[in-house]
Amino acid sequence: MATPEPSSDNRPPEPARGGNRGYGSYGSYGNYGAGNGGYGYGNSGAYNRGGAGEGNPIHNYLLMLRERYWWVLLSTLVFLTLSLLNTYNTVPEYRATGRLRVFRLAPTINGGSSAADDNFKIVSNDDFFTAVEAMRSANIIEGVSKRLTADERKLVLAPYQAGNIFSGPLTDQEVFVKQRGINPQRQTLVINVDFTHPNRDLARQVARHFCDAIKKYSEDDRLMVTNPLIEKARIEIETLEDKVRRLYEQKNDLIKNQKLLSIAKDTNTLTTERSVLVKDREETRKQIDENEILVSVIASYEKEGRPLGDIPQIRADSDVAATQTAISASKIRVSQMIETYTDQHPKLLAEREALKQLDNQLKEAVSQAIKSRRSSLENAKARLEAILRNLLAKEEEFSKLQAANVELERVDKDIKASEEFLGRMKLSYEEAKLRSSTSGTSTSISILDQPSVSDKPINKNYYFNALVGVGSGLLFGVVLIVVIGTLDSRIKSAKDVEDSLGLPLIGTVPRVANVSGPDRALLARQDKDRIATEAVRSIYSALKVNPAVSKARVFLVTSTRPSEGKTFVATNLALIFAQHSERVLIIDADLRLPNVGPSLGFTGDGGLSKWFNGEMSIEEAIVHDVSPGLDVLPVGLSCKNPTQVINNPKFLAMIDELRGRYDRIFIDSPPIGAVSDALHLLPKIDGVLYVVRYNTVNLRNATSCLARLREAQAPLLGVVLNAMSLRMASAYTDTYDSSYRKYYVDEPRGQSDAGSAKS
Incomplete structure (x- = not known):
């Protein structure tokens, strides 16, 4: 199979056809999740920085501060800002x-x-x-x-x-x-x-x-x-002062509640209003009497059958009077026409018809006038009732005002009498005090300085409040770091690996920055990051000098969770072996989320999945000479049934066949905490390299996954601590001291310092 060219943009290709990419129930299989345990100092399962009951606690706390010092800076800045804002918004005192x-x-x-x-x-x-x-x-x-x-x-x-x-x-x-x-x-x-x-x-x-x-x-x-007599007088004075104060409060309540602020004005106003109501009452009664007489006359006329229009009050109505005048004129015209025309003459008939209409109008006008008089009677009665109610209310208000005025006058007399008596008592009290003073007793306290007020508010001290904010922020940051560090159970150091996981630390790889794609997967090929390259070479050396490891030919590289860098470790370690004149093959066994091919920039779909389906031979599936001595067997298209593929005798036979062709085989498997695919490969491998990402993996989860490997009697070679912080490396491990940098660079010192700062 021809070697494909790496992609130019270093981005992994689009997901392949076939679905089922991903780890499915990751987080439940293997009990992966947030674990218990603490950042403590002695109990098994806790994040024990100094071993079981060993180590210096002060040193451990200093490590916590060193690792999270920026939290202290952040909390200090927040508290300083809050302190200054609070000082600015505080009302000056x-x-x-x-x-x-x-x-x-x-x-x-x-x-x-x-x-x-x-x-x-x-x-x-x-x-x-x-x-x-x-x-x-x-x-x-x-x-x-x-x-x-x-x-x-x-x-x-x-x-x-x-x-x-x-x-x-x-x-x-x-x-x-x-x-x-x-x-x-x-x-x-x-x-x-x-x-x-x-x-x-x-x-x-x-x-x-x-x-x-x-x-x-x-x-x-x-x-x-x-x-004691003077004291008795003082008590009496205080009692009388309380009485005067209560009288003044009573007076204020009377003025406020009874509206006695201007008693004369209120009295005159009520009197005037009462007079107006009395006048309205008499006028309304007169109207009622007149309308009642008219109603009785109307009833008498109706009973006798006499014309209602003859009643003077009705006849005085404007509509009735105008209609009667029109009727009289019409009758005169009819009389004149009778003398001139015959009875059937059109003009005479028209005039008689007009007279008839006027008679109807008169009846209607009389009826409306009667209704108007009766309505006026009802309205007058209703108005009289309202006037009587208002008059009664004014009478009550006037009575209350007079009573309150009498009470106010009484209170004023009591206040005047009490104040006069209080004045006499105070004068007698002062004279008694003077006599007592001249006999030898005086006060033991004097006023040295009368009170004075500063020009500046006492609660607007920005400098002092800023210091308080800085101190509070420092204290809060330190306490927060200690609490979080105590509860932190992530793997960080060689002690965590060796004492808690029970495995040797084969090596540590620093965090690689500003490198991606094939350059990251094969760092040693171009020395883009010399420190990380030397770290992988150290792992190679550790494996070569170990007799139990030097004979191993098939290595399984796995981890607890995704994104810990197992593919990065597998590809770079394989490259180092290839650079030492060994034939090396990398097999991507992560059939769900293959990462070897994308990380190396492969864009084709050929690989293990097509070989398994019989679409190409194993030679065609392998990408030869990715680097001198280094071949790669990518997945190609992701598989729908990865567990069945790995357990298939054809797959296991393929590993046996490739074992005879290559000096070393590195199998990149899925994380053991997510799926169980790696367990099925254990019978065919010689050693397991367990990759742990620095400050990411929970100790309980890693311990649980390693327990599963031990139950399967996996040949565990050790742990690779990946993505180690260079700043904390010298604290948690014995590597990456600043004095080592001159061995990692070929540039002038100034450029070296700049490059290491980026790392």
């Missing part, structure tokens, strides 16, 4: 800070001290921090809340009272506690009192109220101990 000074001994006028004063001395850290905690009392927050007006309190609470998804709505106390700060300065008796709010002026005002409330609370606390 300003902090007003005032300073209080705490005295060790309360200043007194007479210079002495009483036994009660000893309770307030600051002689230790415990005393100082007790005073600080007293400043955080809920009573102080309540005092500050009372100092604010209702509108101010609403403005303070509005930005925070909704809370968040974790805390839910916040109470007034919780908002003040969250936004207020009581922070003692180190090594001093000075305390910073601050309040944070989006409104700068409101923050300053509330912070000032806190300073005043803390000072007053300290003063009242001392008075409560030193002079």
